[in-house]
Amino acid sequence: MSSNLSESQLKELFKNRKFDPSLRSVSGKRVEIIQTGEANSDTGPDFKHALVKIDGVTMRGDVELHRKSSDWYSHNHHSDRNYNSVVLHVVVECDGTHDCATESGRRIETLELSKFLSAEATKFLTGLNSEERIIALKCADENSQVSFKEKMDYLNFLGEKRFMHKVNKFEERLKDIIDENRPVVFEAKQKYFRDFSELLIEHKTYEKSELQGEAYWDQLLYEGIFEGLGYSKNTAAFRKLARNVSLSFLSEHSNGDRSTVEAILFGAANLLPQDVHGFDEESKIYCEKLDSIWLQARKKYKHEYVDGSEWFFFKLRPQNFPSLRIAGASYMLTNKRSEFSAKELISSAASKDDRGLLLTWRKFLVVPSQDYWTRHFVFGAAAVTKVKMLIGAGRAEEIIINTVLPLTYLRGKIFDQPALQEQSLRIYSDHRPTTDNNITLLVKESFFGGDNVFSTVLAQQGALHLYRTLCSERRCARCKIGKAIYGKPAA
Numbered sequence: 001m002s003s004n005l006s007e008s009q010l011k012e013l014f015k016n017r018k019f020d021p022s023l024r025s026v027s028g029k030r031v032e033i034i035q036t037g038e039a040n041s042d043t044g045p046d047f048k049h050a051l052v053k054i055d056g057v058t059m060r061g062d063v064e065l066h067r068k069s070s071d072w073y074s075h076n077h078h079s080d081r082n083y084n085s086v087v088l089h090v091v092v093e094c095d096g097t098h099d100c101a102t103e104s105g106r107r108i109e110t111l112e113l114s115k116f117l118s119a120e121a122t123k124f125l126t127g128l129n130s131e132e133r134i135i136a137l138k139c140a141d142e143n144s145q146v147s148f149k150e151k152m153d154y155l156n157f158l159g160e161k162r163f164m165h166k167v168n169k170f171e172e173r174l175k176d177i178i179d180e181n182r183p184v185v186f187e188a189k190q191k192y193f194r195d196f197s198e199l200l201i202e203h204k205t206y207e208k209s210e211l212q213g214e215a216y217w218d219q220l221l222y223e224g225i226f227e228g229l230g231y232s233k234n235t236a237a238f239r240k241l242a243r244n245v246s247l248s249f250l251s252e253h254s255n256g257d258r259s260t261v262e263a264i265l266f267g268a269a270n271l272l273p274q275d276v277h278g279f280d281e282e283s284k285i286y287c288e289k290l291d292s293i294w295l296q297a298r299k300k301y302k303h304e305y306v307d308g309s310e311w312f313f314f315k316l317r318p319q320n321f322p323s324l325r326i327a328g329a330s331y332m333l334t335n336k337r338s339e340f341s342a343k344e345l346i347s348s349a350a351s352k353d354d355r356g357l358l359l360t361w362r363k364f365l366v367v368p369s370q371d372y373w374t375r376h377f378v379f380g381a382a383a384v385t386k387v388k389m390l391i392g393a394g395r396a397e398e399i400i401i402n403t404v405l406p407l408t409y410l411r412g413k414i415f416d417q418p419a420l421q422e423q424s425l426r427i428y429s430d431h432r433p434t435t436d437n438n439i440t441l442l443v444k445e446s447f448f449g450g451d452n453v454f455s456t457v458l459a460q461q462g463a464l465h466l467y468r469t470l471c472s473e474r475r476c477a478r479c480k481i482g483k484a485i486y487g488k489p490a491a
Contacts, residue, residue: 020118027109032052037050037051047065068095069096090113092112103381138476148152179204219247229326230322258335270305271322282376295372324387366393391435433459434458439467442464
């Protein structure tokens, strides 16, 4: 099992501590994982604020995970300041390179976790849900004492909280994009401290003119759309792809040619087939064309590739396959190239009433199938039925909820346009609910006996926020409903 682990499986095993306590680094040092830290879904190390002890020395910092130890250098973490606080490199396989160093010059120990997996690790992976492991709500049989109104009011409150959390994440990402485009100043190597709280924190400031840079906003929109194409299991891979293959890189090296955009995206995603033996004739011709284009484009590509193991197809409906979504994004970026502007799209949509705003974005985001992708869901085999959409109305609606409206709110904040903030939050609060998933169905069942009580997306998003930030972590003492049932925790 260990040699076939994907990076996402490694993260699950590490997060859930499915390893023996007696650990040793590749260089032979004793390693103790006191706290695994907080899983990080954004840019930077995989786990933040971990606590580890190496040869008796306790260190607080971050943990980075890879399939192979050499990925530390192939992913350029050694020259990225965001990884200066990493205290442990955890890998599936040590392929010769284990003496990792940060940009600041500090050496990091490497732990080959596959050698220390516990006996229950295989059973744990087998039991992982294809989408997400769903656990029952602790209060499912006890929350009847809380009124319907109290529950709905709380879900609506959490729904707005989730919205503002998304706004804040986009704002932080906007600042990251600005930093990535600032001139790099190389500083003297810093001394390594056992506790990162001793490090001097750099408080960065951002001029309003920087925050309003339209190129940064276009990249932010591009990343948000790609993340929305991931459909749960592939969200992280799509996020990585959009950050590595920037919008400016695509514009500079494709000149708006759709085949070139496809070749670059599929190439950097590691989804271009290497062997076309057994493919239908149309697929052979198409793959050879894209491969030829990518062979030239990759000479200019200097960023990280998405590992093939990071993409998920298993138990996905064919309409949600990442291959189809990448094809859809390629059409959007070329056929609608003149429209791809955060400024123009947000301003044009906001100049209309609420219904007009939604219609503008739906028209932009929906992409019908074309050419090769009307007959294929993946490379290699013709589809039994015709492919109708590359990006359908349901996926477009999810992107509007999770990307467009939070970005519109943020733009109102950054550009001093309060009407944009009011409009986006109003539409979000009144928007009809999207298709339920396992989590929202679970909350409905546990709180309301399965009744279809969500009249707006606000309550539905609140249910997601409730489960992911409170229920799944058994943080009942921080939940308003949990407090009403179990009382305040003892002092």
